[in-house]
Amino acid sequence: MYQDHFSLSASSPASAAPPNMPAPLRVGLLGLGTVGGGTLAVLLRNADLIAARAGRRIEVRMVAVRNLERARSVLGAHAASLHLTDDAQVLVHSPEVDVVVDVMGGTTLARTLVLQAIAAGKHVVTANKALLAEHGSEIFAAAQARGVVVAYEGAVAVSIPIIKTLREGLTANRIEWVAGIINGTSNFILSAMRERGLGFAAALTEAQALGYAEADPAFDVQGTDAAHKLSLLAANAFGTLPQYAEVQAEGIEDLQAADVDFAARLGYCVKLLGIAKRRGQGLELRVHPTLLPAGHLLAQVHGSMNAVMVQSDAAGTTLFYGAGAGAEQTGSAVIADLVDLARSASLLPHQRVPALGFARGVQAGLPVVGADEVESAFYVRLDLSRPELAAPRVLQQLAADGVRVERMAQYPHPADPELQCLVLLTAPVRLRTLRPALQTVEGWPEVMGFASLLRLGF
Ligand code: HSE
Numbered sequence: 227m228y229q230d231h232f233s234l235s236a237s238s239p240a241s242a243a244p245p246n247m248p249a250p251l252r253v254g255l256l257g258l259g260t261v262g263g264g265t266l267a268v269l270l271r272n273a274d275l276i277a278a279r280a281g282r283r284i285e286v287r288m289v290a291v292r293n294l295e296r297a298r299s300v301l302g303a304h305a306a307s308l309h310l311t312d313d314a315q316v317l318v319h320s321p322e323v324d325v326v327v328d329v330m331g332g333t334t335l336a337r338t339l340v341l342q343a344i345a346a347g348k349h350v351v352t353a354n355k356a357l358l359a360e361h362g363s364e365i366f367a368a369a370q371a372r373g374v375v376v377a378y379e380g381a382v383a384v385s386i387p388i389i390k391t392l393r394e395g396l397t398a399n400r401i402e403w404v405a406g407i408i409n410g411t412s413n414f415i416l417s418a419m420r421e422r423g424l425g426f427a428a429a430l431t432e433a434q435a436l437g438y439a440e441a442d443p444a445f446d447v448q449g450t451d452a453a454h455k456l457s458l459l460a461a462n463a464f465g466t467l468p469q470y471a472e473v474q475a476e477g478i479e480d481l482q483a484a485d486v487d488f489a490a491r492l493g494y495c496v497k498l499l500g501i502a503k504r505r506g507q508g509l510e511l512r513v514h515p516t517l518l519p520a521g522h523l524l525a526q527v528h529g530s531m532n533a534v535m536v537q538s539d540a541a542g543t544t545l546f547y548g549a550g551a552g553a554e555q556t557g558s559a560v561i562a563d564l565v566d567l568a569r570s571a572s573l574l575p576h577q578r579v580p581a582l583g584f585a586r587g588v589q590a591g592l593p594v595v596g597a598d599e600v601e602s603a604f605y606v607r608l609d610l611s612r613p614e615l616a617a618p619r620v621l622q623q624l625a626a627d628g629v630r631v632e633r634m635a636q637y638p639h640p641a642d643p644e645l646q647c648l649v650l651l652t653a654p655v656r657l658r659t660l661r662p663a664l665q666t667v668e669g670w671p672e673v674m675g676f677a678s679l680l681r682l683g684f
C-alpha cells in the first residue's frame with residue numbers, strides 16, 4: 227500500500243540556518259493521509275537539501291486533520307514540533323502559516339477551505355485535481371484578485387513535472403496536442419488484463435489493494451479522474467481555463483477482455499488516453515480506450531505508470547514518463563511547488579509564473595468538437611452466427627455507407643462456440659458516418675448484436 231511508503235525521519239539533522247538565510251516558508255498541511263504523510267516525510271528527510279535549493283527552509287508549522295489520534299501516531303516525535311489541530315479554520319486563518327497545502331481530497335470542504343485561505347492572503351499548493359478541474363475558474367480568479375499563488379504540480383501525473391513543462395519548458399511553442407496515460411489505475415488494469423489475462427474485476431481489486439485507485443474507483447474506471455487531469459493539461463497547453471465539463475470521457479469499465487486479446491493478436495495495445503488536440507479554432511478534449519500499435523512509445527507504459535506526449539511546433543514530439551501516484555511521488559511534486567513559492571513569494575504577482583502559463587489572453591474556453599465529429603480509425607467487433615454469409619454483406623454495407631475497412635480478422639467467440647467474432651479496422655472516419663452504418667448491420671438476423679467499438683490511434 228502507498229500508505230506504507232513514507233516514514234517520518236529527519237535523516238539529515240536540521241542544521242542551524244546560515245545567518246543570512248531568509249525567514250522560512252511556513253506551511254500548513256490540510257490533511258495527513260497518504261499524500262500529506264508523503265509530503266511531510268520528504269520535507270523532513272531532505273530538509274537541508276531543499277533549503278539549499280530554495281534559499282530558505284520550508285517548515286510545516288501546522289497540520290489540520292479529522293482524526294487527531296491517528297495523526298499523532300503518524301507524526302510520532304514530530305507531533306511536538308508543530309501545531310496539530312482538528313479545526314481547519316484555525317489553520318487557514320493562522321498568522322503562523324504562509325502557504326496552505328491542500329492534500330485532503332474531495333471538492334466541497336476543500337473548495338471552501340482553499341477559497342478561505344486565498345481570502346486570508348495565503349498561497350495555496352494543492353494536489354487536488356478534481357477541485358481544480360471543477361472549480362478552477364473560481365479558484366484561479368480569487369487567487370489572482372488577492373495576488374496569491376495557486377500551484378498544483380501534484381494534481382497531474384505526480385512524478386512527471388508536466389505542468390512546469392507545459393508552462394515553462396515548452397513556453398516558446400504552439401502546442402498542437404497533448405496525449406497521455408494519466409490514470410494509473412486504468413493502465414494497471416489494462417496491463418494486467420493483457421499481460422496476465424486477469425479479468426477486469428480482479429485487476430481493479432489488485433489496483434485498489436496497491437493504493438492506486440481513488441476512494442471511489444468509479445472515478446478511475448469511468449474516465450473521470452483522467453478527464454480532471456486532462457482539463458488541467460489542456461488549459462496550460464492552449465491558454466484556457468479548465469474545461470472539465472466539456473471533456474468527453476469514456477472509461478475502461480465496459481471494455482471486454484476479448485477485445486484486449488483480439489487487439490493484441492492484431493498487433494495493438496489498448497490504453498486509456500486523455501487527448502487534447504487543436505481542431506480548427508476549437509479543441510478535441512476526450513478520454514477513451516484507444517488502440518495503439520504495440521510498438522508505439524505510449525504502448526510501452528505498463529502497470530500504474532503514467533506518460534504524457536506533447537506535440538509542439540518548435541520542440542517537436544516530446545515524451546514524459548513517471549509514476550502517476552504514490553505518497554512520496556506526490557510529495558515530490560507538492561514540494562517542487564513549495565520551492566517555487568519559497569523563491570518567488572516576495573515577487574510582485576505579475577513577476578511570477580502565471581498559474582495557467584499565460585500572463586495575458588487566457589480564454590474561458592475554446593469550442594470543443596463533439597465525439598461524432600472527431601475523425602479516427604476504429605476497431606469494430608461484430609459477433610456473427612453465419613460468418614460466411616454475413617461477413618461479405620457487412621463489408622458491402624459499410625462500403626456503401628462510406629466506411630472503408632482496411633483490415634479484418636475472425637476469431638472464435640470466447641464464450642459461445644456457435645459464434646464467430648468479426649473484427650474490422652477501419653480507415654479514419656467520423657463516428658457520425660460509422661454509427662448509422664453499424665446500426666444497419668446490427669439489425670440483421672445473422673449479426674448477434676453489435677459488440678464493440680474502440681478508437682484506433684489519435
Ligand atoms: N487514482 C489516480 C490514478 C491516483 O490511478 O492515477 C493518482 O492521481
